[in-house]
Amino acid sequence: MRRLLFFMLLCLALISCRQNSELASNPNIQFDVRYEPTPPTVGEGMLIITLRDAARNPIDDAALSVRGDMNHAGMVPVLRDVTESINGEYRVLFDWRMGGDWTLTVTATLPDGSRAEERFNVSVGA
Numbered sequence: 001m002r003r004l005l006f007f008m009l010l011c012l013a014l015i016s017c018r019q020n021s022e023l024a025s026n027p028n029i030q031f032d033v034r035y036e037p038t039p040p041t042v043g044e045g046m047l048i049i050t051l052r053d054a055a056r057n058p059i060d061d062a063a064l065s066v067r068g069d070m071n072h073a074g075m076v077p078v079l080r081d082v083t084e085s086i087n088g089e090y091r092v093l094f095d096w097r098m099g100g101d102w103t104l105t106v107t108a109t110l111p112d113g114s115r116a117e118e119r120f121n122v123s124v125g126a
Contacts, residue, residue, distance in 0.1 A: 028053060039123065040096055041125045045093075048090070048091055051085075062111060066104065066106050070097075098124070102124055106118050
C-alpha cells in the first residue's frame, strides 16, 4: 500500500513539473523588472514589470501573477496579482519579508489567452 501511495505521489509530482515547464519563457514576450527602492530592501516596495512583444511594442491588458520565494526552505511565498497597466508597465506593491536571495516568478496571461513566464533572481538588503 505504501509503495502504491508513493508511486501515485511521484506521478502527480511529475505531472505538475511537466505543466510548469510548458510555461517556459515565450521568446516573443520580453519581461523587464525594476525595483523601488533600488536595490530592494526589507519591507514594502514596488515592482515595475514591463511587458513587450518581439517588436518591443508594449503589451497592455495582460493578467500578471507574481510569486516571490526565498532561496531557503520554510518561508511562505509572497503572492501578488495585477491587471492594470499603462504602456505595458504593471506596478505591483510587494512585501520583501526578509533580506537575502529571492526568486521572483512572473507569469503573464496575455490578451489572446496565451501564457508566458520568466524568473528573476533578486538580492534583498536588510
